[in-house]
Amino acid sequence: MNKNNFLVVAYDTNDIHAKQNRGGDNTVFDFANFDKHRTELVGYTTNAVNYFEKAFNKYPNTSGVVKIYLREQAFAKSHRPTEIIKDADCKIVGTGTLGELFVSVNSSSISKLETKIKNSQTQKNIANISAIKEIAPYTPDDIISKDIRELKNYNQVLKVKRII
Numbered sequence: 001m002n003k004n005n006f007l008v009v010a011y012d013t014n015d016i017h018a019k020q021n022r023g024g025d026n027t028v029f030d031f032a033n034f035d036k037h038r039t040e041l042v043g044y045t046t047n048a049v050n051y052f053e054k055a056f057n058k059y060p061n062t063s064g065v066v067k068i069y070l071r072e073q074a075f076a077k078s079h080r081p082t083e084i085i086k087d088a089d090c091k092i093v094g095t096g097t098l099g100e101l102f103v104s105v106n107s108s109s110i111s112k113l114e115t116k117i118k119n120s121q122t123q124k125n126i127a128n129i130s131a132i133k134e135i136a137p138y139t140p141d142d143i144i145s146k147d148i149r150e151l152k153n154y155n156q157v158l159k160v161k162r163i164i
Contacts, residue, residue, distance in 0.1 A: 026123050029073050029130040037130065038117060044135040045114040048105070051137040056107035063106045065138035070099040074131035081128035084120065088113035102138060 030037065052064040068081070075098060085092060089109040094102040105113065117129055 068101040069134040084128040
């Protein structure tokens with residue numbers, strides 16, 4: 001008998017299926033302050049729109065990335081605000097630290113996201129909005145690590161010490 005025999009495992013067509021993503025559950029965090037929270041998120045989104053506006057006007061087919069920070073209570077995958085992100089034609093393109101989502105946006109989708117946050121009334125969308133702590137543009141400062149920036153400052157201090 002050959003030592004390199006492969007075991008063939010038969011599978012049923014029911015074994016292979018796409019995983020269903022329900023877009024988070026309907027848990028609403030801090031509902032008592034929801035209207036204030038919604039207004040803050042609209043402000044954050046407006047700041048992101050303003051940050052990308054020049055680039056989107058110059059290069060209409062380009063995309064940017066916003067960071068969506070989740071509330072600590074919403075770190076579980078089941079609380080991710082995927083429904084409202086999907087409805088705004090945005091896509092989650094990555095994650096950063098715990099509770100940080102990177103979402104691809106363009107001029108149209110970021111405006112849709114802002115409108116969804118401002119006007120959504122469904123239980124699912126209210127839950128998604130309440131899971132978001134903050135929205136901010138992904139900037140060049142996010143690309144260069146803090147340690148490297150501190151090292152650059154340290155090198156400037158060394159140069160001054162050499163002069164003295």
